Amino acid sequence: MIDPWSSKILEYNEIMENFGIKPFKEILDKIEDPHWLMRRGIIFGHRDYERILTAINEGKDFAIVTGMMPSGRMHIGHKMIVDQLVWYDEHGAEIYIPIADMESYSARDIDFEESRELAIKEYISSYIALGLDLTQDNIHVYLQSENLLVEDLAYIFAKKVNFNELRAIYGFTGSTNMAHVYVPLIQAADILHPQLEEYGGPRPTLVPVGPDQDPHIRLTRDIASRLQKRYGFILPSSTYHRFMRGLTGGKMSSSKPATAIFLTDTPDEIEWKVKNAKTGGRETLEEQKRLGGVPEDCIVYEILLYHMIGSDKELERVYRDCRNGTLMCGECKNNVADYMRRFFEKFSKKRKRAEKIAESILDRVHP
Amino acid sequence: MIDPWSSKILEYNEIMENFGIKPFKEILDKIEDPHWLMRRGIIFGHRDYERILTAINEGKDFAIVTGMMPSGRMHIGHKMIVDQLVWYDEHGAEIYIPIADMESYSARDIDFEESRELAIKEYISSYIALGLDLTQDNIHVYLQSENLLVEDLAYIFAKKVNFNELRAIYGFTGSTNMAHVYVPLIQAADILHPQLEEYGGPRPTLVPVGPDQDPHIRLTRDIASRLQKRYGFILPSSTYHRFMRGLTGGKMSSSKPATAIFLTDTPDEIEWKVKNAKTGGRETLEEQKRLGGVPEDCIVYEILLYHMIGSDKELERVYRDCRNGTLMCGECKNNVADYMRRFFEKFSKKRKRAEKIAESILDRVHP
Numbered sequence: 001m002i003d004p005w006s007s008k009i010l011e012y013n014e015i016m017e018n019f020g021i022k023p024f025k026e027i028l029d030k031i032e033d034p035h036w037l038m039r040r041g042i043i044f045g046h047r048d049y050e051r052i053l054t055a056i057n058e059g060k061d062f063a064i065v066t067g068m069m070p071s072g073r074m075h076i077g078h079k080m081i082v083d084q085l086v087w088y089d090e091h092g093a094e095i096y097i098p099i100a101d102m103e104s105y106s107a108r109d110i111d112f113e114e115s116r117e118l119a120i121k122e123y124i125s126s127y128i129a130l131g132l133d134l135t136q137d138n139i140h141v142y143l144q145s146e147n148l149l150v151e152d153l154a155y156i157f158a159k160k161v162n163f164n165e166l167r168a169i170y171g172f173t174g175s176t177n178m179a180h181v182y183v184p185l186i187q188a189a190d191i192l193h194p195q196l197e198e199y200g201g202p203r204p205t206l207v208p209v210g211p212d213q214d215p216h217i218r219l220t221r222d223i224a225s226r227l228q229k230r231y232g233f234i235l236p237s238s239t240y241h242r243f244m245r246g247l248t249g250g251k252m253s254s255s256k257p258a259t260a261i262f263l264t265d266t267p268d269e270i271e272w273k274v275k276n277a278k279t280g281g282r283e284t285l286e287e288q289k290r291l292g293g294v295p296e297d298c299i300v301y302e303i304l305l306y307h308m309i310g311s312d313k314e315l316e317r318v319y320r321d322c323r324n325g326t327l328m329c330g331e332c333k334n335n336v337a338d339y340m341r342r343f344f345e346k347f348s349k350k351r352k353r354a355e356k357i358a359e360s361i362l363d364r365v366h367p
Numbered sequence: 368m369i370d371p372w373s374s375k376i377l378e379y380n381e382i383m384e385n386f387g388i389k390p391f392k393e394i395l396d397k398i399e400d401p402h403w404l405m406r407r408g409i410i411f412g413h414r415d416y417e418r419i420l421t422a423i424n425e426g427k428d429f430a431i432v433t434g435m436m437p438s439g440r441m442h443i444g445h446k447m448i449v450d451q452l453v454w455y456d457e458h459g460a461e462i463y464i465p466i467a468d469m470e471s472y473s474a475r476d477i478d479f480e481e482s483r484e485l486a487i488k489e490y491i492s493s494y495i496a497l498g499l500d501l502t503q504d505n506i507h508v509y510l511q512s513e514n515l516l517v518e519d520l521a522y523i524f525a526k527k528v529n530f531n532e533l534r535a536i537y538g539f540t541g542s543t544n545m546a547h548v549y550v551p552l553i554q555a556a557d558i559l560h561p562q563l564e565e566y567g568g569p570r571p572t573l574v575p576v577g578p579d580q581d582p583h584i585r586l587t588r589d590i591a592s593r594l595q596k597r598y599g600f601i602l603p604s605s606t607y608h609r610f611m612r613g614l615t616g617g618k619m620s621s622s623k624p625a626t627a628i629f630l631t632d633t634p635d636e637i638e639w640k641v642k643n644a645k646t647g648g649r650e651t652l653e654e655q656k657r658l659g660g661v662p663e664d665c666i667v668y669e670i671l672l673y674h675m676i677g678s679d680k681e682l683e684r685v686y687r688d689c690r691n692g693t694l695m696c697g698e699c700k701n702n703v704a705d706y707m708r709r710f711f712e713k714f715s716k717k718r719k720r721a722e723k724i725a726e727s728i729l730d731r732v733h734p
Contacts, residue, residue: 106526112519145522148515152479155512155546159473163530163548164541174531178552179522181530185545 019214021045021240027053035087036310037080037241043208045240047217051204052237056091062204063194064088065236067098067187070118071108072254074126076261077244079307082130084208089132094200095139098190099123099362102144106179112145119143120358126263128354129347134361141361144186149196153189154182160226161185161219169215188220195233202232208239244306247299249278261303263351267341274300274337280322281329292325300329300336308339386581388412388607394420402454403677404447404608410575412607414584418571419604423458429571430561431455432463432603434554437485438475439621441493443628444611446674449497451575456499461567462506465557466490466729469511473546479512486510487725493630495721496714501728508728511553516563520556521549527593528552528586536582555587562600569599575606611673614666616645628670630718634708641667641704647689648696659692667696667703675706 016023024046028034030053037043055062066081085095101115110118124141128134134141144150163181166172172181195201207217217238224233246252246259253259261273280294280301295301301322309315321327383390391413395401397420404410422429433448452462468482477485491508495501501508511517530548533539539548562568574584584605591600613619613626620626628640647661647668662668668689676682688694 102522105523145519146515148513148518151515151518151522152512155469155518155549156472158546158549159544161545162542163539163545166545167541172530174534175529177526178528178530178533178549179525182522182525182545182549 016045016240019218021047021211021214022049024049024239030057032057035084036312037084037306039312040305042080042306043084043239043241045211046238047221048235048237049206049239051234052206055204059092060204061094061200062092062206063094063096063201064206064208065096065098065191065194066208067100067190068119068123068127069100069104070115070123071104071110073260073262073264074122075252075254075263076303076307077252078123078126079130079263080241080244081208082127082132083307085127086131088206089136089138093138093206094194094203095132096190096194097127097134097139097141098147098150099141099143100187100190102179102186103183105145106177106183112143115145116143116362120362121355122264124358124361125351125354128357129350135357135364141364143362144190146362147193149198150186150189150193153193153196154185157185157188157192157223157227158182160223165219169219184216184219187216188223191216191220191236192224192231192233195231202234204234205236206239207236208241210243211240214238214240244302245299247273247277249299261340263347265344267344267348270340270344271337274303274340275333277303277333279329279333285328288328289325293322293327293329295319295322298322300333303336303340308336308343383412383607386585388414388578388581389416391416391606397424399424402451403679404451404673406679407672407682409447409673410451410606410608412578413605414588415602415604416573416606418601419573422571426459427571428461428567429459429573430461430463430568431573431575432465432558432561433575434465434467434557435486435490435494436467436471437482437490438471438477440627440629440631441489442619442621442630443670443674444619445490445493446497446630447608447611448575449494449499450674452494453498455573456503456505460505460573461561461570462499463557463561464494464501464506464508465514465517466508466510467554467557469546469553470550472512473544473550479510482512483510483729487729488722489631491728492718492721492725495724496630496717502724502731508731510729511557513729514560516565517553517556517560520560520563521552524552524555524559524590524594525549527590532586536586551583551586554583555590558583558587558603559591559598559600562598569601571601572603573606574603575608577610578607581605581607611669612666614640614644616666628707630711630714632711634711634715637707637711638704641670641707642700644670644700646696646700652695655695656692660689660694660696662686662689665689667700670703670707675703675710 022045024038024043025041027049028038031038052062089095099115099119101112104110104115105112124134166181166184170184191205191207193199194205195203209217221235224235227233244252248259250259261270277299280296280298282288282291304315304318318327389412391405391410392408394416395405398405419429456462466482466486468479471477471482472479491501533548533551558572558574560566561572562570576584588602591602594600611619615626617626628637644666647663647665649655649658671682671685685694
């Protein structure tokens, strides 16, 4: 297997087969200038992406919806969503970014005021600094708890769903709190509200998610079809991306600082984290020179794959040099740490400038 | 039993004992000028009314909350609530009138737009014509679906409640739709939101209900105590009123026109309904002259008791004349039909004048 983008993709094939998600690579060549996350198979699956493709290729109206969950700090894994949004913005999307403060309250006990603060300071500033101009008219950022229309729509959907169904999908029990039980309905409203007439809908809508979020997509599509007659909903499309692993090899998690590079880490912290990350190196230098490294097992390589190198050619060179034993982990880490330091120095300046704008984003009035 | 206000009160005693509702008559003499519905035992029970009494007697801030459910037509049974509101308005209450359009949607499949129309045309106009000036600053009429703060509060409450609890209280099953399951939380928010700081709370709050609504009161009080620390809620007080029976002797219901006098019936229809109502008359004229009538069994008498005669003295006279066989049903019905005709002729004119004001009530902005 000499595929520079192949790391750990196998487990996802099973997910796709079980739930009717189609491989993204089958439609890849119909996209004129695919995003690197598409080209590298990080976006590995989809449902009904054809509708989005048609809209892009024919310059027609479409929406993309992707929420931010204001809990803890934004890490480099979250950057992937913003990178996609920048691409879709360039391709004509109407962009909706719900801030899941209602979910944050029910799941993490963070109240609405705290969520608002956190969203502005931690997420909105970073989104802007990552290149998404949230002041544009086609971009709609809102707090769930401040969006009456979304809350009303969630309630309208609630009539079409019962507890048995939610229990079967999410494993809720009789002692799950009702706010938690209600979350999927709010998410369905987040996803479908851009299709309401007052928002210029119905129209194709895309939701980029991790495979763990697919139950939400399936439920939302079911709700959309149950109310299709009344609202003319087009079943939402979705893409599925795999997740960058944590620096220590397990899951990247905001609640475990050692596993993640946070967007607000200092350059020194970032350098330290890169240099201590799990690699695909061998037991001894001699062995590595003889056998080459294993980029598929290397988190440092994943940083490049997901985030730091836009050019496939350049990335392939790193991959090859690692595999054939010319590029050792020490040198590679130095290079990546350098990349990262430069990136984050620039980013941190942009973030500083974005802070003022960030504060006004949630006060904008949307249709 | 020679009590002119005694009809069918016994069944309610059991309700009181089972659920810890206290008899209203025990505090009656502490009210300076009790409403006729209080004096006549139609308001028969309460929880924590002492708090409201203190507020009234000391001229302190308190709130009253009572919803209207926009489904079908407003009938004379609903008038009782407005009569109470007029009295509480005169006694310094801040008045909140939620229009239960979310409940109407989940229970009757009436959508929000239709509810709004219905509320304005059928209820708000009548409330005004019955003497409650909804344009006053201390009166807050709103649609649940348009009140973001109430919806958010319902969600905050939802975290403190689970499905098992709602099932135990309301008999919901796994196939009850989730909008229906969620209604009690919205109602709790209707009741408790006047106690939020932004509304000038916490403060004593009264909810006048029929005994069938007591589960809502108990749940709301439970929620209030679970969140007391955060919001400083004072457990809401409640009063319980019995219901006027339907004209045919059973339950008065909007969906059975023969059982109810609607506020928009024509004077001729009303006269006809009064004259055909079930009375407490005997089998024969001779028997009735000898034994007297039974006002306790008479719907025509209930009309007077609940609605048409404010003076206890005058009502007592009717009661006595019926019991001792001097007042026959025919004559009595003629009198009541006359009362009613005069009342509804005036009411209908007021209602006409109120229609224009009614349209603007829901557009008012509240704090």
